[in-house]
Amino acid sequence: MSAPSVSDDPFYGRPFVAALAVIALLLAAANLRGGLVVVGPLVEQIREGLNISASAFSLLTTLPLICFGIISLCVPALSRRWAPQTLAIGGLLIISLGVLLRLVNNYPVVLLGTLLLGAAIALLNVLIPGLVKAFFPRKVGLMTGLYSVTLSAGAGLGVYLAVPLLERFGHWHYPVALWALLPVLCILFWLPMVKVKGVGKPANPLKVSLWRSKTAWAITFYMGLQSFYFYSMATWLPKILLESGLTAHDAGTATALINLVSIPFNFLVPIMAARMANQRTLVLGIFLASFTGIAGLWWQPATAPLLWASLIGIGCGGALSLALSFFVLRATNTAQATALSAMAQSIGYLLAATGPAALGLMRDWEGGWQTALVLMMVLQCVQLVCGLLASRPVNVVPDQDK
Structure with a gap:
């Protein structure tokens, strides 16, 4: 696998344009989670304002994951046209429109806005890894790290600012509307x-199919299982700790550590x-790290919840990056890169959407x-196998993927 040369760099000798590209990518990343997670801390106010049940509210968080899975598969075809x-x-424009529709005091309109928001985020989720490779072929590790950190920071900012606003x-x-304005700033x-030359639509666009690539499937399941793990833990860790005897404050502090601790690993791993x-x-x-954390919860959750x-x-941040x-x-x-991102994120997020529900059903069944x-520990072992296969230095080209 040959290293990219200077001639592959679209910004070589143009540091100002390169700086704009860095800002553009990072601002886009910051917009990919905030508009979704901001509704979490506002659940009671939104339910009261829209006069909806808890199950109806849950669609505002589960529909985007389903959109991620479905729309991701369409992105490679779109990128061959534009x-x-x-x-x-x-x-970015559709993100802004989707958030604006979620401000309307009409539940069907809010659902429409949620679908648009999820579809637009899915589009950018798939596009950005390919743009990182196209914009910065000699700095993919650094840029992927910065992208991953900004993705997590955007989610944290959405949650952190919700109640103060x-x-x-x-x-x-008002806290929701903020995430309709930021995409417009990003567009500038x-x-x-x-x-930028050399990064536009290919002159002779070809369909890239990776469905027969063993490495592509390994990456896809690695992506899916880490998403399953993250969304399951983000949903149920507070309740696991509360039922083990911790106070609501201590359970909340421990849960907040998942995002906080992940940030340096988001940056360093790529x-x-x-x-x-x-x-x-x-x-x-x-x-x-992941297996030990889950094993600790299984063994004695109240003994060292912060650990x-x-x-x-660490496991969530490192695996995502x-x-x-x-x-x-x-x-x-x-x-x-776009085709691989689409395949992995489509199947990955559909798998992730089943995680919280599956664990919740198991808890209700067992008590x-x-x-x-x-189950989470078993799936971590499966994720390990997928990761080891994905880590081989083999490109995802079917006829080269032996």
Whole structure:
């Protein structure tokens, strides 16, 4: 696998445009979670304002994951018709429109806005790894790390600002509306990217199919299982800790550590991955952290909840960043990176959407969390196997994937 040359760099000798590209990518990443997670801390106000039940409210969080799974498969076809920069601008506009529709005091309109929001985020989720490879072929590790950190920071900002903005302005519309304005600001930095040479729609666009690639499937299941793990833990860790005897404050503090602890690993793992011939060491280290965190919850959740949550955070942050790195490292061009990203995120997020429901059903059936946590440990072992296969230095081209 040859290293990218200076001639492959679309910004060589143009540091100002390169800086704009960095800002554009990071601002796009910051918009990919905030508009979704902001509704979590505002659940009671939104339910009261829309006069809906808890199950109806849950659609506002589960529909986007389903959109991620379905729309992701359409992105490679769209990228053969339009340049990825143009699609990114369109996605940002649709994010803004989707959030604005979620401000209307009409539940069907809010659902429509949720569907648009989920579809637009799915579009950008798939496009950005390919754009990282196209914009910064010699710095994919650094840029993937920065992208991953900003993705997590955007989610954290959405949750952190929700209640203060609600208290400051007195209505849940204000913290939600913030996420309709930020995409518009982001577009200002994307407009110059449309003219970047060598990154537009291919002159002879070809359909890239990776469904027969063993490496692509390994990456897909690695992505899916880490998403299953993250969304399951983010949903149920507070209740697991509460039922083990912790106070609501202590359970909330431990849960918050998942995102906080993950940030340095979001940044460092892609940089390390890009410098390695294979990533087996990273796969193993991430597995040990995740497995130990879950095993601790299964064994004695109240003994060291901060330690268990921190280990889970390390595993979640490291696995997400490594999965994003695989999209770039195992592809030879932007089209392959986009196709791999679409395949992995489509199946991955559909799998993730089943996680919280599956664990909740197991808990209701058993009356406790032991069996659900054993399942999580088993799935971590499966994720380890997928990660070891994905870490081989083999591109996702079927006729080369032996």
